[in-house]
Amino acid sequence: MATLAPAVEEKKGGERTALITGSEAIAVACQLADVDVITAYPIRPYDTVMQYIAKLVSNGEMDCEYIVAEGEHSQFEIVKHASAVGARVFCGSSGVGWMYAMEALTVTPALRIPMVCMVGNRALDDPGAFGTEHNDALAVRDLGWMLTWVDSGQEALDSTLIAYRVAEDRRIFLPCAISCDGAFLTHSQSLLQIPSQEQVNEFLPRYNRADLLLHPDNPITVAPQANEDWVMEIRRQNYAAMERTYGVIKEAFADFERIFGRSYGNPFFEEYMTDDADVVLMGMGTLSTPVKVAIRQMRKAGKKVGFVRLRWFRPFAAEELAQCLSRFQAVGVIDRDYSFGSPHSGGVVAGEVRNALYPGAGKKPPVLGFICGLGGREVTIPDVEKITESVYQAAEGKRQPLTQWIGLRE
Amino acid sequence: MGKLYAVEIVYRGIFQKKLATNISRAIVLAAHLDGKPGISFGRYGDSPERNGIPAKNFAIVATDEQTLQEGMAKYEPKEVDITISVDDTLCKGVESWAWYGLQPINKLTKPGGTLIVTSMEPAEKLIEMAHNRETPYNLAIVKGSRSFSGLWVYKDDHTDVRVLGAIAKVMPELVSLDAMKKTILQEWKDPVKVASAEKSYNRVTKALVQPGQGNPETPYQFELPKWHEMGEGVAIPCIPVGKTVEDPVTHVLGGIRPDRNPTFKKFSTRTMRPVVNFETCIKCTLCWLQCPDTCFDVTPEGLYDANMEACCGCGVCEAVCPVDKCVTMVAETEFADNGSQWETWRKDSTGYLQWLNQKIESRPERSHGFRFKGQYQEQVGEMLQIAQES
Amino acid sequence: MATIVQIDPTQQLDPFKSVKKIPTHEFFTSGHRTCQGCESALVMKMMVKAAGPRTIVLGSTGCMYVANTTYYSTSWVVPWMHTQLGSSGSAALGAAAGLKAQMRKGKMKQEPINVIAFCGDGGGADMGLGAISATMTHPDYNLLILLYDNESYANTDIQLSGSTPWGANTTFSTPGSVKRIMHHRWKKNMAGLMAVGHPTCRYVATICMSYGLHGMNSIRKALTIGGPTFIHSLDPCPKGWDYDPIQSHELGELAVQCGIWPLYEVEDGKLRLTGRTQQIADGKIPRKPVRDYLLRQGRFAHFTNDDLDYFQSKIDQMWTKWLIPGVIPFEKDLAADNPPA
Ligand SMILES: Cc1ncc(C[n+]2csc(CCOP(=O)(O)OP(=O)(O)O)c2C)c(N)n1
Ligand code: SF4
Ligand code: SF4
C-alpha cells in the first residue's frame, strides 16, 4: 500500500507507524475500507480529511468517485443515494455545514442508510467561529444516527473502521458520525499505528445492501409516502435497530481487539483513574487531555479524582454508565455545548447523564454540569481544578449550582 | 351528558370541496343559532385532495360544550346521524385517498339514521348501489344532477342550500328550518337561496331501507401488518410486470395485462366509465397510450380493454379516440359490475353491441368541471329549474 | 494518457418508429392516487416505458411522490426511491456514481443502467435548481433529470412557484377585491437556463406528453446520449389549472399550439425546434391565440381582456423579438414591459 505521510516505521505484515493528523487518519481508514463514493464540500475544520482524500485519489492510491458537491445538502444526498445502490460511502462536515445538510441528515437513518461520516466539531454561526463546540453533531442526536466522539488520531482511524463494520451490519443499517474536535484532532499530527489491508479485510466485510438494494434485479419501492397507519410501526423498526447497536458495537470491538491487537476496554466509555476515585469528571472528545493532566496533578495533592470519557453518545450506554457512576460520591460533567432553556439550563451531556441515573437501582451521586471550552476556548488545568473543587463540595453534601460556566470572563 | 349529533358529507375531492365545506359550515352556524355548539372539519387524511377521489367532511354539533368535547376526542366520528352523499355514484362505496379498501357509503350511518343523496335516480336504484347491512336506515333524495366545479371557480347551483334544507327536514333536532334559513341569508345574502332551501325542505323524500337490502358484495379490505412483519428501510416490493391475456373463446394467449396495485384500485373515483366498441376500433393505440392510469389491457388480437377496477373515469381515452363513438364515457350509475368488456364481447358480440348501444344512448350529460369561461352560468339555469320542479 | 472524462456505455435506445411500435409492457402501473386526468402521472408512465426495465427512478417530493406511492402500496414496477424536494440533481448523481464505482471496481455486474431522477417545477426549478445545475456540470455520469412541470407546488394544494404563469390563481395568489393579479412574476425559462448555462449537459429537451411519441423519443435520446441530460415536460394539471379532466390531452396540445410551450432540443450544443413548434416556426401551421388556451382554465377565469392582451404580447415578444424564438430571451432592442394595472 502506498503511503500518505512519511512512514516512520514499517512493521511486519504491512502494519506501519505514521505521523499524521486525525483527519489524515480518517482518510487512511477510508482508503483501507475501499470506500466507493465520497462527497466533499469545504468547511473548516473537517474538510482537511477531504483534502487528504483528494490527494490519495489523484495519486491513484484510492479508487473512488470523489465528488465535490455544490453544498452540504447535496453532499449528503449524493452519498445517501449512492449507498442505496450498494456503494460504500463517506462524507462529512462541520458546524453550519452540518446544519445545512440537516434535511438529508434526517432522512438518512430513516432510510437505513449506513453512511459513515466525520464531523469536525465546530461552533455554530452566528458569529462565524472555527473553534470546537459539540452542538453541530448533537443536533441529530434523536434521529437515529450513531454518534461517537474520539480523542486521538489513533482512535479516529480505528473508530472509522469500527463505524463501517457496525453501520453496515444488516442488523443495524444506521449511519454513524465520528466526531473530532476541531484543531486538537483535525490539525495536529501524532504517531499512529496503521493496520494492514489484510487485517482490515478480515475485520470489515464488504457492504452488502441485500434486500434493500436499489437495483433492477431487486425491484423495490423505497420510502413511499406513509400515513398515520404506518409511521409508528416504521419508527418502531428504527428503535429496534438502534437497540441492537449495543450488542453489535461490542462484537465489533471484540473482533477489533482480536484482529488488530489493540484494546479499548469498554467500548462505550473510557475510565481513567476511577478505581479508587471519590469523585469523577465526565466529558467527550479531546478535553480528555487537559482533564487527565489535571487529574494527575490533583492526585499528587491527595485528591482522588477520576475521569469517565464518553465514547459513544448514541447509542448511550445508560445502564452501564449508571452502574459505573454509582461507585462515586459526585459527578461533574463538562459540556462543550449548550442547551438553552433545558432542565437546569445545563449542557446536553449533563442532562443525559442525569437521565441515565434517574431510574437506576443503585446509588445516585449528585451530578453537576459545567459549560466549558465553548467556541474552542482552551480548557485549562485551573478550570478543571475549579470544577473538581465544586464536585467535591457536592460530594460533601454542600449545595452547588447545577450548571456553572467555567473559563468565562466574569 | 347532553346529546351529540354527527353529520358526514361524502364528496368528490376538489370537484365538490367548496360544496362540502359550504354544507358543513352552514350546519354548524345554524346549530349555533339554535344554541348548540359545533365544529366543522375535513378528514385530514384526505388532504391533499385529488380530483374525483372521495373525501369527507364532518359537522359535529352538541347540546353543550362538554358533550361536544366527547365528540371531538375521536379522530373522526365512529358513527353519524346523517350521511350526505353529494354524488350518487359514491353510493357504490368509497375508497378514499387515506385508507385501504372500500367502505360502504352507509358504513357510519347509525341504525335508523339517514343517508341523504343528491341524485336524479329513483330510490330503488340507489338502494341497489349501496352495500346491504344488518340494520335499517333511511334514504332521502335531494333531486338534482351532480354539482361539480373546481378549485377556483364555484358553480353556485344551490345544491349546497338544497342539501341544507333537507337536513333540517330529516333531523329538526339538529337544526331547525328557521335557523337554517337565517344562516343561509347571513352567509350568501341571497333570498333566492333561502327559497331553494325551503323548497327542498318541503319536497325531500324519505324511504326506509330494510336490513339486507342492497349490494350483497363484501367490499375488499386490507389488514394492517404488525411492525415486525413489515419490511425494513421503508421499502416495499414493486409490482410485477404482468402476464399475457387469454382469449376466453379461443384460449389463445397474447397481449399483456399489467399487474396492478392490489391495495388501491381507484374505481370509486369514477362517475363515468368508458365503453368501447371493439368492432370500430382501428387499433390506433391512443387510448392505451394516453391513459394516465395504465388501465388498458392489451388483448391477444391487439385491442385495448379498459380495466374497470383501475379506471378512474377521467375521459381522456374518449377525448383521444379518433373514431366516433368508439370510446364513450357513460355514467357510472348505469353499471353494476367491473367485468371485462372485451371478454363479454368475445363471448357474445351481438349481445355486447346491443348492450353498448343502449349504454351510449342512455348516457346522461357529463360535467366534470370547468371547460370554458361562462359555462357554469349556462348550467346553473338548468339546475335551478330542477330545483323548482322537483 | 488516461482520458479525463470516463463515461460508461449507455443503453442504445433507438427511437420508437411509430405509436404502433411502442412496447406494450408497463413499468408504472395502475393504482396511484393522482387526480383524474393527471398528465404528470402520464409522464411517469411514458418516462419508464421509454426507458425500459433496466432503470432506476428517483423521485422528488411532490404529487408524483405523495400521490403515486402510499406506504405498502406502489405503482412502480421498476426500482424507485424517494428523494428530498430539492435533491433530484443529487439523487441522480449519487445513484449514477454509486453504480459506476461498483461496476468499475468489480463489485457489481457491469451493465448500463438508466438513472432517472424526476422533480416537479417547485422541487426542480425552485428549490433544487442549485443541485440540478451542479449535476449538469458533472460530465462523467449517465443520468437524466426529468422536470415535470404542472406549474405550481401542486401537492401542497397549488401554491405559486417560479414556474407558475403570470396572473394564475393559486392558493398563494388568489385574486382579491383590490389585487386582481397577485402573481406578477413571469415563468422561469428552466430548459433554456439548463442549456445555456451548462456546456457539459449533453442533451436538453422540452416535451409535452400530449405528444407522447415525441416525448418518449426525447427520453430515449437523452438516455442513449448519456452524460448529464435534462428534459422539461409541461403537464396539464386538472386540479391546479381547474379544468374538466377530459381536456387534459387537449390542453397540452393547446399550450404548444399557442406558442406558450415551445418544443425544442439542444443536443451537444446544437439547437433544433421540434414537433408542432417547428411547424409554427416554419409557418406551416398558425400560432393560435393564447386566449384559446387560457380561457379553458379556471385559474385564469379572473382575467380581463387587458390581461389576455398582455399575456399575448409577452408570447408574441418571445416569438418575434427573442434572439432564438421561444428559447433564449436575449433581444437586440430593449422593449418596455407594460403589465395591465
Ligand atoms: C424541504 C421541504 N419543504 C417543503 C415541503 C413541502 N412540499 C411537499 S410537496 C411540495 C410541492 C412540490 O411542488 P413541485 O415540486 O412542483 O411538485 P408537485 O407537487 O407540483 O408535483 C412541497 C412544497 C417538503 N416536502 N420539503
Ligand atoms: S377514463 Fe379512460 S383514460 Fe381515464 S382512467 Fe379510465 S380508461 Fe384511463
Ligand atoms: S383510441 Fe379508439 S380507435 Fe384507437 S385503439 Fe383506442 S379504442 Fe381503438
Ligand code: SF4
Ligand atoms: S394536483 Fe395536478 S399534478 Fe397533482 S395529482 Fe392532481 S393533476 Fe396530478
Ligand SMILES: [Mg+2]
Ligand atoms: Mg409542481
